[in-house]
Amino acid sequence: MMKKLLLGLLLFLGALSVQAQEIRWMSLDEALARQKKNPKPIFMEVYTDWYSQCKMFETNTLQHPEVSEVINRNYYAVKFNAEGNSVVNYKGASFNNPNFDPNRKGRNSAHQLTSYLKVEGYPSIYILNRNGEVEEKATGFKTPEELLRFLK
Structure with missing residues (x-):
């Protein structure tokens, strides 16, 4: 009886840990560096802080x-703020946001990387292949089912 109770508890705790798993986010620079040691594609979400579709995508889908689980297993995950002030090194160039205003509420200026990637809307998803080249992209809110179909 005690073994069954212990096994049931372990299964329950295991199920909780799967449900509570979060995506292991990193910067694009970190993901590109990891690709050199262990090649695998990059899943990159391009978002803004102010857009409700980005918030819904984060809460309901990601x-x-x-x-x-699929993202953590198969990709390096990058969360990129399209209006942030980070410096990103990609394809031999350095990208930043020279017009970033840290005191601005709501929309800010666009990061240079968004122009380079030709971001058309938010949220945007980019899949970079094992060589760091853009392989696929999708724009707009996706349900979990839609995103899983896109990733497979």
Whole structure:
């Protein structure tokens, strides 16, 4: 009886940990560096802080247990703020946001990388192949089912 109770508890705790799994985010620079040691594609979400579709995508799709499991298993995950002030090194060039205003509420100026990638809307998803080249992209909110189909 005690073994069954212990086994049930372990299975329950295991199920909780799968549900609570979060995507392991990193910067694009970190992902590109890791690709050199262990090649695998990069999943990059390009978002803004102010757009409700980005917030819904984060809450309803990216936090879905199956989505986070697929991304963590198969990709290096990059979360890129399209209006942030980070410096990004990509394809031999350095990109930043020279017009970034740290005191601005809401929309800010666009990061130079968004122009380079030809971002057409938010949220945007980019899949970079094992060589760091853009292989696929999608724009707009996706349900967990839609994103999983895109990733497979």
